[in-house]
Amino acid sequence: MRLRQFVGISAATALAVLGLPIPAASAAVTTLYVNNAASANCSDAGTGTAARPYCTIGAATRVVEPGQTVQVEGSYPESVTLTRSGTPEQPIVFAGSFRDRWPTAGFGVTNSPTALTTTGVHDVVVRNFRLSSSQEKAVVTDSARVTLDGLLVVAATDAPPAVALRGSSTDLTVSRSAFYNSKGIAIGAGVRNTLVTGNDLVDATGPGISATDAPGTVITHNSLTVGCGTGISLAGASAGSVLKNNIVATKPGSWPCSQPQNGISVATGSATGSTLGHNLLFPYLVGWGGAQYSTPAAFQQASAQGAGDLSADPRTTPTDGAPDRLKLLSRSPAIDAADPTAPRLPEDVFGKGLIDDPTMPNTGPGGTAYDIGAHEFHGLGRVDLGLSVNKGPHPLEFTATATARNLWPTQLSYSYDFGDGSAPVITTAPSAKHTYPTTGRFSVVVTVTDGLGGRVVSPDYNNAVEVTEPAPLVPDFSIEAGFEPLAYSFDPASTTSSWQLTKQVMDYGDGSEPTVNPGFSHLYAVPGDYQVKLTVTDAGGRTESVTKTVKVRYAPAGYLPLSPERFLDTRTALGDHQGKLTAGETLNIWPHNTGNVPYYRPVAVVLNLTVTGATQDGFLTVYPDGAARPLASSINFRAGQTVANLVTVPTGTSNRIRIYNSGGGQVDVIGDIVGYYDGDGTKYGEKFAPVQPGRLLDTRTTGGALDTTPRKVQVTGQAGVPADAKAVLVNLTATQPTTGGYLTAYPSDITRPAVSNLNFLPGQTVSNQALIPIATDGTITVYNPSGLTHVIVDVFGSYGPSGTSLFTPLTPTRVADTRTTGKLTQNTSLTVSPAAAPTGATAAVLNLTVTEPEGPGYLTTHATGTPRPPVSNLNFTTGATLSNHTTTPVDATGRFTIDNPGSPTHAIADLLGWFTAA
The missing domain is CATH 2.60.120 (Jelly Rolls)
Structure with a gap:
């Protein structure tokens, strides 16, 4: 392919030569639709209309005719094989959607070898898709006039080339596509007259673009960053090729490399009849006919090639929101430095066409304004549109203000379309006023031009104006418990007003700092009833408030x-x-x-x-x-x-x-x-099953005092503990120990942990409640590291699938203290009636304390109205102040009784929480 074939042709002819579709002049182009969204009403048995689209791309490939476009929305887990062909005048087009720098449609299966395969077809265009597969993303074999345009490909570094062109293919085009972390494009032996133009290859693993025994290959206006390896390679006999206006930069951190690297490499058999020039390489390394050159001057002197080549930092950077698109920064040496005769598309992937940077000299042939690389630099960048009000009652007057990023000293022009059928407002001021007389929802769009050919349109989101009937401001919010304990979220979405809301303030009622504007979520420190107040202000200047009570509670767990x-x-x-x-x-x-x-x-x-x-x-x-x-x-x-x-x-x-x-x-x-x-209730936790307190072990009557040999205790199947119990709640008592020491209780099927459950002194009788996981054989083990001691194990409940109750904790609350009413004398009882017993309470969790006992003894708790069980909850000696964690059944009203069979003593009970029926 000779360069002069592209010079002096019309835009329409250029599109045809580059393999892009030209609508048929004799008949309207028919569109087939593919949309697998749940709301699309799709069917592969249909005809692919907009109202009844196909569900798969494959269904469309089997019926598409020349001149038809297959319009695809969404993503598809399928490998697509194209088998039907178009004509030069009426190509077949497969078009995905493209929005804000990204193709939004895609296909391919990650674990399948290839996403797109074409064999023996001609006059087909595939554009604007994301491709996914485990090997090559697209393979074109023995095909003619096939164009791959606007593709997005992300590949692993060790994967084969993302796009492979093979066989006797001719006149193929790969254009305006993004390749990230891949070998990019490989043109194989026998392929002729391929055009590769306008592509981004970011973090390419060399070679990024390669042609082997592929004569007539044209590689122009591509931007590459590569690690150690060649950027663009012509190998074998790829004669008569053109390499112009490309940027090849070594990825920062990759240089110097451990092995030779070329930005561009042209083998001896490929140099014949080939042309290389106006490329920007950083660093400059060119291989040509077996020799290597490190400066443009040396290369030009030795080969008469490389005219206009540059060796400089190209000043490229990933595009905002699109890391695989390399845009030029201002003052880049690539600006206005390209050879204008090299083939390229009229617009880059973002729709930007030729423009002359007024701040840079035109250094290309003939004073060109073309830029080297895949993208044309424009001084006019993104434009953001702000509206003074997005919602209000009719007639609604508001102001729209555009903020455009313009790096050039040019006068901007703004064209406002207010979406209601009125004539656009064209002004050199960045703001324009408008009045909507009636209700409706209208989209506002501003188009900004710079007088040099630069044009940018505001994004199509956050620019709608809702015009309503006049109505009052009525604040409201919903309350929902959050995932964390005592966390709540407050949603003011039910607030209504004819105006947009300008300020929302939520006071959570606990003295914390109010939150201004959503989202509203709050973590309370303690349970309680809190008055939550929402105050809202709208754009009409009105302010109203509403207050609701939130009952902050721990969830049953x-x-x-x-x-x-x-x-x-x-x-x-x-x-x-x-x-x-x-x-x-x-x-x-x-x-x-x-x-x-x-x-x-x-x-x-x-x-x-x-x-x-x-x-x-x-x-x-x-x-x-x-x-x-x-x-x-x-x-x-x-x-x-x-x-x-x-x-x-x-x-x-x-x-x-x-x-x-x-x-x-x-x-x-x-x-x-x-x-x-x-906090997720029974999703992750076990329910509690209270039992009538019973004895699992008493070494005074069975087995003798415990020495340093660990002793197993059967738990499941004993004293009401069910077979599926996962943990057991026991009172562990040591009595008559010969030395000071401690006891450790643990599941029998684990290594003994380095912790203790109960500490004692010689001769002391002392208790402590313990929650112990149960081994798979239904046992626990009790260990005494020194001396001898008798051990008593009394069961008060278990946890497991057969349980019936969940636990709700409380901040410790004192519910009984005989120091204000007089000691519990021997064989007397105290009935405790907590004021806040919840409905369905089955048991209470307490910290039980004795103080000033006049002699030895013990306390036992039980549900009021039931007999005292033959167990103890807390053992004490004369004058001791002792505490023990206690779980006690309660009656239907939440009452429990403390019995003192022994010496007079004061008793104190602090409530820690409730078990309630699940």
């Missing part, structure tokens, strides 16, 4: 048991606190930093909290971050004592909890997480 894991130990700085917790100090900690608990779902966590090394008597209070510190205790201790207690606490702000030291001294704190309640 299922339990997920965990293998116990330590998250806090002030002795070692685990949990980011080094050293004892001082008097009055509060530790703010994230209890699920172990990796076992998700950040965003827990409504409450279950901890085994241990204190040791206290310098004075005191207690700890554990409560959610963001809440006021409650009048409640979580664990009581004496100076020098090591004591543990189970704690159930809601998660607060950022899913953190606070641990407060009330005492006058210092204390080390150790925290082991044993499980959590999940």
Whole structure:
């Protein structure tokens, strides 16, 4: 193909030569439609009308005739094979949609070898598609006058060339397409007279464009960035070819390369009759006939080729929103420097045509205004359209203002089309006023020109004006619980006004900073009833408010048991606190930093909290971050004592909890997480099944005192625990220990964790509630690391599929304190009636405390009106202050009874939450 064939021809003739369609003069072109959208009413058995389109591209390929266009909307998981041909006068066209720099239609299957295949066809155009496949994206074999235009291809670096032209094909065109991270285009042996023009190849793996034994290949106006490897290659006998007006730049970071690289490489057998010139290479490396040249002057002197070649930074950058499109920056040496005789399309992929940059000299032949590379640089860029009002009652007067990016010192002209049939308003001012007299919805479009041929149109979104009937401003919003505990979203979409809303303010009623304008979502620190107020203002200057009550509550939750894991130990700085917790100090900690608990779902966590090394008597209070510190205790201790207690606490702000030291001294704190309640109810968690408290183990009557040999305890099938239980709630008691020590309870099928459930002193009787996962064989194991001790295990419930209740946590709340009413004397009871018992309550979770006991004894809790069970919840000795986590059944009104069979003592109950029927 000789260069002079393209010179002096008309635009219509050029389109025909380049393989682009020309509408038939004798008959209207018929359009077939393909649209697989759910609303499109498609059918492959139909005729492909707009009202009844085909569902697949393949259906259209089987029936399309010369002169017809197949218009495709959407994406299709199919490999397309073209078997039908057009004529030079009436080609077959397959057209995808193209919007805002991207093809929006696509086809291909990621794991199929090829997305598009054509064999033995002619006069076919495929344009504006995204192609997906595992190997070549498009393969054209033994075909003539086939054009691939406006394609988008993303490929892996180790994949074969994205477009492969093969066999005895002739007069093919690959144009205005984007190739990212691929070998790009490969023209094979026997292919003749191929035109490759106007393409972007970004991060190409060399060669980006190659022709092997393909005479008459024309490669013009392409932009390439490549890693180590050749940008454009003519190999074998590709004689009579043309390489002009291309940009080839090495990808930053790739230079220098470990092996030779050429921007352009032309083999000896391809140099005959071929022409190379006006290319911009950075760095400049040209291989020609077996020799390599590193400057334009050296290449021109040795070969009489390379006229107009440039060696400079091309100043290209990815286009906004389209990283595979390389636009020129201002002052690029490629501007107005191309050879105008080289074949190219009249417009680039963005519809931009020839324009002369008034700020740059015309350095190409004959003072050309063409730019080197795939894109023509225009000083006039994107235009954004702003409307003073988008909605209002008729008659509605408003102002439209265009903001255009113009890099050239030119006078801009603005043409406003207000979409209501009125004549366009043409002005040199960037703003124009208009009045809509009647209701309707109208699109406003502005076209900006710069007097040099530059033209840009405002995007077709955010530019509609709604004209309404006059109506009052009525604020309203909906309330929906969010995914996180105590998170709520507020949607003001139900607010109505004849004017657009200009300001919306949501006051969440908890003293936090109001939010201005959507979206409105809020995370409350603590449950409660809050007055949420929405205040809205519209463009008519009106302001109105509405207030609603949101009842912020923790969602009922299922339990997920965990293998116990330590998250806090002030002795070692685990949990980011080094050293004892001082008097009055509060530790703010994230209890699920172990990796076992998700950040965003827990409504409450279950901890085994241990204190040791206290310098004075005191207690700890554990409560959610963001809440006021409650009048409640979580664990009581004496100076020098090591004591543990189970704690159930809601998660607060950022899913953190606070641990407060009330005492006058210092204390080390150790925290082991044993499980959590999940905010998705039963989706991830297990339900609770309360049982009549019963005994699973008492070594005083069975098996003898526990030594250092771990002892298995059968759980499922005992004392009402069902076979499918996943975790068991027990009261663990040590009595008559020969030495000080601790007990660890854990599922029998895991390695013993480095945690403790219960700490004791020699001769002490002490209890602690424990939540223990159950092994697959239905057992748990109890371990005593030293000496001998008797162990009692009493069951109070289990968690699993057979459970019936979900848990709702509360910020610890004191519900009983005999220090204000008098001690519980021996064989007396206290009935507790919490004021806020929810409907369907089946059990209450408490922290039960005794103080000032006059002798040894124990407390037992049970549902009011039921017999006292033969178990203990809390054991005490004379003068001790002790606490124990307790889960107790309640009666139909939420009441429970505390029985004291032993010595007189004060009893305190702090409510931690409720179980309710699922």
